Amino acid sequence: MNPVRIGICGLGTVGTGSLDVLTRNSVEIAGRAGRDIVVSHIGARGGAEIPGITVSRDVFAVADDPQVDILVESIGGTTIAKELILRAIASGKHIVTANKALIAEHGNELFAAATEAGVTIAYEAAVAGGIPIVKAMREGLAANKIEWLAGIINGTGNFILTEMRDKGRDFEDVLAEAQALGYAEADPTFDVEGIDAAHKLVILASLAFGIPLQFDKVYTEGISKISTADVGYADELGYRIKHLGVTRRTDHGIELRVHPTMIPKTRLIANVNGVMNAVLVKGDAVGPTLYYGPGAGAEPTASSIVADIIDIARSLAVEPQHRVPFLGFQTQSLSDIPILDIGAIETAYYLRMSAEDKPGVLSKVAQILSDMGISIEAIIQKEAAAGADHVPLIILTSRSVESKLMAAISDIEALPTISGDVTRIRVEALG
Amino acid sequence: MNPVRIGICGLGTVGTGSLDVLTRNSVEIAGRAGRDIVVSHIGARGGAEIPGITVSRDVFAVADDPQVDILVESIGGTTIAKELILRAIASGKHIVTANKALIAEHGNELFAAATEAGVTIAYEAAVAGGIPIVKAMREGLAANKIEWLAGIINGTGNFILTEMRDKGRDFEDVLAEAQALGYAEADPTFDVEGIDAAHKLVILASLAFGIPLQFDKVYTEGISKISTADVGYADELGYRIKHLGVTRRTDHGIELRVHPTMIPKTRLIANVNGVMNAVLVKGDAVGPTLYYGPGAGAEPTASSIVADIIDIARSLAVEPQHRVPFLGFQTQSLSDIPILDIGAIETAYYLRMSAEDKPGVLSKVAQILSDMGISIEAIIQKEAAAGADHVPLIILTSRSVESKLMAAISDIEALPTISGDVTRIRVEALG
Numbered sequence: 073m074n075p076v077r078i079g080i081c082g083l084g085t086v087g088t089g090s091l092d093v094l095t096r097n098s099v100e101i102a103g104r105a106g107r108d109i110v111v112s113h114i115g116a117r118g119g120a121e122i123p124g125i126t127v128s129r130d131v132f133a134v135a136d137d138p139q140v141d142i143l144v145e146s147i148g149g150t151t152i153a154k155e156l157i158l159r160a161i162a163s164g165k166h167i168v169t170a171n172k173a174l175i176a177e178h179g180n181e182l183f184a185a186a187t188e189a190g191v192t193i194a195y196e197a198a199v200a201g202g203i204p205i206v207k208a209m210r211e212g213l214a215a216n217k218i219e220w221l222a223g224i225i226n227g228t229g230n231f232i233l234t235e236m237r238d239k240g241r242d243f244e245d246v247l248a249e250a251q252a253l254g255y256a257e258a259d260p261t262f263d264v265e266g267i268d269a270a271h272k273l274v275i276l277a278s279l280a281f282g283i284p285l286q287f288d289k290v291y292t293e294g295i296s297k298i299s300t301a302d303v304g305y306a307d308e309l310g311y312r313i314k315h316l317g318v319t320r321r322t323d324h325g326i327e328l329r330v331h332p333t334m335i336p337k338t339r340l341i342a343n344v345n346g347v348m349n350a351v352l353v354k355g356d357a358v359g360p361t362l363y364y365g366p367g368a369g370a371e372p373t374a375s376s377i378v379a380d381i382i383d384i385a386r387s388l389a390v391e392p393q394h395r396v397p398f399l400g401f402q403t404q405s406l407s408d409i410p411i412l413d414i415g416a417i418e419t420a421y422y423l424r425m426s427a428e429d430k431p432g433v434l435s436k437v438a439q440i441l442s443d444m445g446i447s448i449e450a451i452i453q454k455e456a457a458a459g460a461d462h463v464p465l466i467i468l469t470s471r472s473v474e475s476k477l478m479a480a481i482s483d484i485e486a487l488p489t490i491s492g493d494v495t496r497i498r499v500e501a502l503g
Numbered sequence: 504m505n506p507v508r509i510g511i512c513g514l515g516t517v518g519t520g521s522l523d524v525l526t527r528n529s530v531e532i533a534g535r536a537g538r539d540i541v542v543s544h545i546g547a548r549g550g551a552e553i554p555g556i557t558v559s560r561d562v563f564a565v566a567d568d569p570q571v572d573i574l575v576e577s578i579g580g581t582t583i584a585k586e587l588i589l590r591a592i593a594s595g596k597h598i599v600t601a602n603k604a605l606i607a608e609h610g611n612e613l614f615a616a617a618t619e620a621g622v623t624i625a626y627e628a629a630v631a632g633g634i635p636i637v638k639a640m641r642e643g644l645a646a647n648k649i650e651w652l653a654g655i656i657n658g659t660g661n662f663i664l665t666e667m668r669d670k671g672r673d674f675e676d677v678l679a680e681a682q683a684l685g686y687a688e689a690d691p692t693f694d695v696e697g698i699d700a701a702h703k704l705v706i707l708a709s710l711a712f713g714i715p716l717q718f719d720k721v722y723t724e725g726i727s728k729i730s731t732a733d734v735g736y737a738d739e740l741g742y743r744i745k746h747l748g749v750t751r752r753t754d755h756g757i758e759l760r761v762h763p764t765m766i767p768k769t770r771l772i773a774n775v776n777g778v779m780n781a782v783l784v785k786g787d788a789v790g791p792t793l794y795y796g797p798g799a800g801a802e803p804t805a806s807s808i809v810a811d812i813i814d815i816a817r818s819l820a821v822e823p824q825h826r827v828p829f830l831g832f833q834t835q836s837l838s839d840i841p842i843l844d845i846g847a848i849e850t851a852y853y854l855r856m857s858a859e860d861k862p863g864v865l866s867k868v869a870q871i872l873s874d875m876g877i878s879i880e881a882i883i884q885k886e887a888a889a890g891a892d893h894v895p896l897i898i899l900t901s902r903s904v905e906s907k908l909m910a911a912i913s914d915i916e917a918l919p920t921i922s923g924d925v926t927r928i929r930v931e932a933l934g
Contacts, residue, residue: 089788093646093788094646096787097646097647097648097787097788100647100648100713101645101646102836103713103832103833103836104645104713104828104831104832104833104836105645106824106828106833196643202786202788202789202790202792203792204638204639204642204643204644204792207635207638207639207642207643208635208638208639208643211635211638211810211813211814212627212635212638212639212807212810213635213806213810214532214535214536214809214810214813214814215524215525215528215532215805215806215807215808215809215810215812215813216528216531216806217528217531282531282534282535340771340774340775340795343771343774344771355633355806356527356528356802357520357524357528357633357802357803357805357806357809358633358796358797358802358803358806358807359633359796359797359800359802359803360796360797361633361634361635361794361795361796361797362793362794362795362796363792363793363794363795364771364792364793364794364795365789365790365791365792365793366789366790366791366792369790371787371788371789371790372788372789372790374646374788375644375646375647375786375788375789376643376646376789377646378645378646378788379642379643379644379645379646381646382642382645382646383642383645386825386826386827387821387825389822389825390818390821390825391820393537394817394818394820394821395817396817397535397537400535401534401535402534402535402537405533405534405535
């Protein structure tokens with residue numbers, strides 16, 4: 073059979089990694105795919121000299137090249153990348169991309185265009201880097217009604233929380249180190265405020281529940297307000313704090329949220345440390361399954377990109393209706409089940425407040441919670457430090473609808489015996 | 504499109520689970536597969552009354568039924584099951600099976616017959632139950648040269664080792680409980696002596712390295728000789744004991760072995776407890792990835808069987824050469840790289856011996872190891888109990904070829920100052 077011809081647009085980390093893996097493992101890859109896979113055209117703004125490969129400074133030249141079967145989009149961003157992909161689709165090329173922002177924000181439109189043209193868009197690398205989680209969700213767990221999933225899907229955030237716990241360091245201190253190590257960008261907002269995780273979670277939720285991509289509906293809360301005190305109290309209560317993307321199907325709709333979460337330290341996912349990623353998926357038939365690996369980096373990302381290329385190469389001549397659908401479900405089977413507002417979600421909560429050190433304070437707080445139907449599962453209250461008139465009061469609540477919990481917090485903050493704001497961290501058993 | 508028609512042979516745990524999941528999740532499944540999937544014929548020796556489904560007491564009637572597109576083999580064993588599958592293949596049916604013994608021992612022959620007939624044999628459920636590890640290896644990690652993998656692939660064994668560690672209980676005591684709970688069979692040999700794990704490991708090794716299935720070459724050692732003393736010393740040294748299947752590509756050949764293994768307790772896989780399974784796979788591009796979930800049970804196994812059915816249903820009309828090859832690699836690309844004898848493998852070792860409590864004993868032992876080029880990485884030696892003239896001596900060695908280590912053990916056992924046998928447990932860093 074003729075070799076399959078690949079065009080790579082963008083020679084940054086992802087593009088270079090993909091070129092390296094395709095070259096280094098070409099024998100292995102051909103042995104699996106049943107035909108040779110060669111890079112025939114590269115689009116790189118800065119140009120490059122690569123023997124045997126056409127290099128264009130204009131990435132659109134790759135999209136227009138009739139020799140190219142599969143275009144790898146690795147330029148990033150959501151403007152030129154989108155235009156490039158639409159042009160490549162129009163010229164009948166299959167697309168492979170690691171671009172989570174593009175898929176989460178414009179995936180519905182891109183998938184429609186690809187359907188129209190009878191080509192596919194593969195995006196394994198867009199979620200959790202080298203972990204084959206898209207394949208697991210779309211195919212491996214296809215027999216299941218997915219009940220919920222929870223993922224550590226941003227390596228930088230997990231590195232920061234791991235260092236805070238292991239070494240008692242502050243958020244700002246670890247962030248500076250992560251930037252120096254190259255884990256975090258100069259502008260770390262995408263990572264630490266959860267936007268990157270939200271992009272991935274939106275894709276995972278669509279795969280889990282067969283719903284269109286809805287990036288505008290995801291609730292996002294970062295880790296920049298997590299203190300070493302909270303990390304310590306969590307430990308004392310038998311928990312770890314992780315920055316999770318969580319999505320769950322309830323009777324009322326779908327929860328879709330990224331936020332710091334306390335989880336029991338005995339859970340496997342609580343022991344996923346450093347820059348590693350993991351996704352825990354609960355299916356009605358299989359029960360809990362977990363997928364762990366590197367969530368970023370040149371070679372792990374290339375591993376997923378090249379796996380997608382091999383998939384497409386194997387089925388290049390196959391009719392579109394025999395391919396796995398973009399989101400796992402056939403388009404006509406996608407569901408319009410609504411995404412819930414954050415006030416309507418339900419979890420347990422960790423509350424930390426500064427309480428005046430005198431009798432009756434706890435009973436007032438407990439009364440407010442009880443009036444909202446929320447009970448107290450655990451409390452930590454320590455003796456006041458010498459000379460201090462306030463003590464930290466830590467409460468673990470029962471599961472509650474968030475709007476009720478927030479109303480209770482508002483009432484607690486209004487108590488004259490409570491000073492300052494109440495810190496609130498969501499708690500998930502993940503069992 | 505016409506519905507895809509399934510025949511299920513055997514209505515035990517696996518067959519019943521598959522029928523249940525196909526029925527309960529039929530809407531979800533059709534939404535993913537793009538067509539209805541219906542069970543049209545069941546073969547069950549004991550018979551059954553199921554509305555709308557033909558039931559035959561002769562399983563071969565299902566293999567001969569021209570209406571059936573896909574036959575699910577869930578009768579177990581390697582004699583009738585093999586005959587049944589060959590007959591179904593001959594009549595042009597695709598096969599789905601959870602039968603690890605059959606695939607490990609007769610897979611090469613069955614795959615050849617299926618290739619001849621242009622049908623497929625899917626066996627996701629044969630390895631690690633509900634974990635989609637076959638798909639991850641065959642497709643998700645297809646870009647990688649796999650370097651090694653290590654798996655907890657027998658839930659009964661892992662349950663026993665977990666209980667021994669958590670509660671300080673003896674092997675025999677926990678095994679009796681596992682039998683009472685239904686985790687272990689009345690004859691627990693398959694589980695605790697590692698035969699079940701060996702079946703799965705052989706399949707994983709073929710997927711990893713593109714080699715034919717070679718069950719006759721796997722080294723197998725069970726957990727029945729693990730003592731609570733070893734579990735305790737392992738903990739003291741920072742390790743946990745797990746019953747692992749390990750396969751690794753070296754310059755000389757492939758290591759293929761099932762045995763108790765000490766692994767650092769900080770590794771994620773060291774924290775996989777109870778009846779759960781996990782497989783840790785190291786690829787050259789992706790790095791380490793781990794897959795975790797239930798390794799047995801009606802519904803987890805059905806999850807994998809039905810995923811295979813959906814895969815086949817999507818590609819029923821596709822030419823055979825576009826399907827994923829049985830072992831991930833095209834048949835003509837399979838490798839004849841040899842399987843190494845256990846004496847040629849290389850790991851570190853934990854040694855425990857009973858040494859006379861007098862000066863000079865340790866130096867003799869160290870000298871024997873050193874003469875074989877083996878160094879000592881850690882030692883535990885405690886004070887003798889009152890009245891005892893022997894003390895336990897625990898040594899952690901450097902990595903060594905096993906034949907050298909065994910020669911050293913033989914010399915150590917010959918020392919007059921060492922009484923009884925030396926206990927030896929292999930140690931893997933898995934880093």
